Amino acid sequence: MRYRYFPGCTLKGQAKSMEDTTLAAAKAMGIELEELSEWQCCGAVYPLYEDELISLLSPVRTLAAAEGEPLVSLCAACHHVLKRAQELMQRNEDARKKVTDHLEVEYAGEGRVLHFLEVLRDDLGFDKLKEMVKKPLEGKKVAAYYGCLLLRPSKVMQFDDPENPTIMEDMIRALGAEVVKSPYRTECCGAYLSVTEEGVAADTVQRILDSARRAGAEILVTACPLCRYNLENCADNEGKTPIKVYYFSEILAEAMGLPSESAQDRGTKEEVPQG
């Protein structure tokens, strides 16, 4: 299985661990991710105003660079922007003409645009993944946190059922961990409000974490660097049961017997001498 791969800027910076663990796990599974030779930031947010064509130049350049081959990304925001830019190119001829003429590329919305989780579900299959697991995450109580960008708008993203998704839970189960479901798993974490309206983001994050705690989760997994930042930095957890937040790829790598922060955290805990 071979794919073109778009990392995006956060995966070369704050979220390097998502890239490292995914690439290592993919290699172990025989999935080839070939990084595009040239790429720019996707823009982080999809422009919702129809005349904001300038914000589409970068994602469309990326889509065209995949040359019709399946294009994979890991960051939920990158995937969201690429997928929606592709849909616009398919749907709106005027926008397509303006953007592709400006970029001097040929692109009419072709090629599969995938999140890596979709590769695991649709191309590899979770049964196959289960067979490949070397160190099942037995006894770990893991909750999925989806957030917004992978799920909505569902007509365009076509990622999973937007109100009751299962893809991350299916991965967690395949890795041998115990699935914990919390009702706030599809709620917004506050996104960029952590930059401008900290108090508001503190509230949204607190609700998500408390709901996961009530459901009995020890670990929360996400595919979004901004969700992770908010979940780790915006809420007040003093005196509450700690919950660790990891990228989905970190527990994936851990279960494949590869190095990851989640494996490290678990290692240190297990090595603490008793008594």
Added chain:
Amino acid sequence: MTTETGKSRLIEDMKMHSGQDPNGCYQCGKCSAACPVSAALDLKPHQVLRYLQMGLENELAESKTPWVCASCFTCAARCPRDIDLARVMEGLRLSILRNRGGNKFGPAELTPEQLEKLPQQALVSGFRKYNK
């Protein structure tokens, strides 16, 4: 600020560029019930739609709501009238920035700690949403 026909320029721009017609809203309130930041909004999403129907440009331009909206798309997912409220909010942000001027947020407002810890994605999306 009005068009030749006396309508609000801000609201007409918002309608044109968001492609959304506020008159389709029948005020059921599902959007406001779904919104994760409703409590922090001075105008709840359904009220924004009502104000748009009534042409209350000044009240909308003064409201905090478009700037506190996190673009989470939940309202749009739940609206029985298929109104994309995330686009309405973006439409208001951009129409206000373009017609009235003034950026809402800039790099100077970030603390050194934020600059060090925030993921790149947060900075890019913040600047994209609040600047023109």
